[in-house]
Amino acid sequence: MQGVLESRGANAASGLTERQGAVLEQALRLLVDGGEKALTTAGIARAANCSKESLYKWFGDRDGLLSAMISYQASKVRTLDVSAGALDAEGLRRHLVAFAKDLLDVLAGDVSLALNRLAIGQASREGSKLGHMLQERGRRQIGRRAGALLEAGRKAALLAFDDAEEAYGALYGLVVSDWHLRMLLGEEPGEMKKGFSRRAERAIDAFLTLYGKKG
């Protein structure tokens, strides 16, 4: 069930074999379960049934492993950019609410929280690129979908804004507020998740009041 057989079929555009992907999967699981402190090379090797020597051969050192974990997770989460053809006011609102709810769900996810905590913990170190990686991947992915949605709204004369970045910033802020930080600080996301749906709708209401053309 293991060995060179799995080595074929590297993960798309990541240069990783399936075996290495499985190792990263176990590493992510360890990180989610026990935090960075539990993420030791020996622990990963034990959990993934591989040797430490292989870890160092594949990923160089511990930092390389952490980077690979972020890249791997980012490559898994593919944002579906729904390009709705004809867009009316109600359709735009529905799309925005769906986006807001997805955003909250993503930010509240175990792996997302764990990786953000990891990157933030490493951020003090000068040479650490983890924070930059996470920011780039996350914001690019989620920002692209939001940008497309906002642009479609403007094209359909349903939204009015000069600076798309500013409009996106307002949208993000209204949806997320300080919830992300609170979850990163350890507040139980279980309680919060129940209010996500209502929260998303309220936020979109406010956003449309600000940027809707007929609001």
Added chain:
Amino acid sequence: MQGVLESRGANAASGLTERQGAVLEQALRLLVDGGEKALTTAGIARAANCSKESLYKWFGDRDGLLSAMISYQASKVRTLDVSAGALDAEGLRRHLVAFAKDLLDVLAGDVSLALNRLAIGQASREGSKLGHMLQERGRRQIGRRAGALLEAGRKAALLAFDDAEEAYGALYGLVVSDWHLRMLLGEEPGEMKKGFSRRAERAIDAFLTLYGKKG
């Protein structure tokens, strides 16, 4: 210059002697300069010219020291709650802009970022109360000022909202958006700080559009 002499005059309501406060000051400096990794008991003792034995006598263990650091810093930052007597629309706007700018400045501060990173890094650990402490102190302090301001605005018939918490959430989100997270992830705050003033005004404009009574 040291010894029992300084033991008199414990810090107000914190139960700390001046010597212990000075030690915590050095610990905070170490944390700001080098991150959590640099925050070793030996390093603190060396930087503060005290012995490790004293550290353990005063603070119990490392976690107690971290908690004391947060409490100490929180006790230093006293929010000035300005209760403006007569409030007109322009005065309310000025107060809100000032609040927004102060909020951004506080969140971008070295010590704030370092402590938030520390608490977030510890958040995975179950028994860690650091995140809760930071959230409680920070949000209470800053939320009280905002709450008073919003309530004053409503009393003067300048603001309209049902749920003060929701209005505060919108205010916070519009002002901060994802800037706090970006700074926590390591983005250079130097570049961002220059735009704080304009950012605060734009955010308050939006907030008043949402909750202003004549907006």
Added chain:
DNA sequence: GCTCCTAAGTACCGTACGGTACGGTTCGCA
């Protein structure tokens, strides 16, 4: 069958940290 390569498993090394113990010094106090 022989060799080469990959990788698992384990043992090992250097280091660094949290926490403790001990000697020496200062200062208040009687």
Added chain:
DNA sequence: TGCGAACCGTACCGTACGGTACTTAGGAGC
């Protein structure tokens, strides 16, 4: 002057981690 408390500086201990080296197993190619 002697006693005791607080405290500094340092040495010490156990442990845990990152990283390396070695041994062994098993499939691939000739």
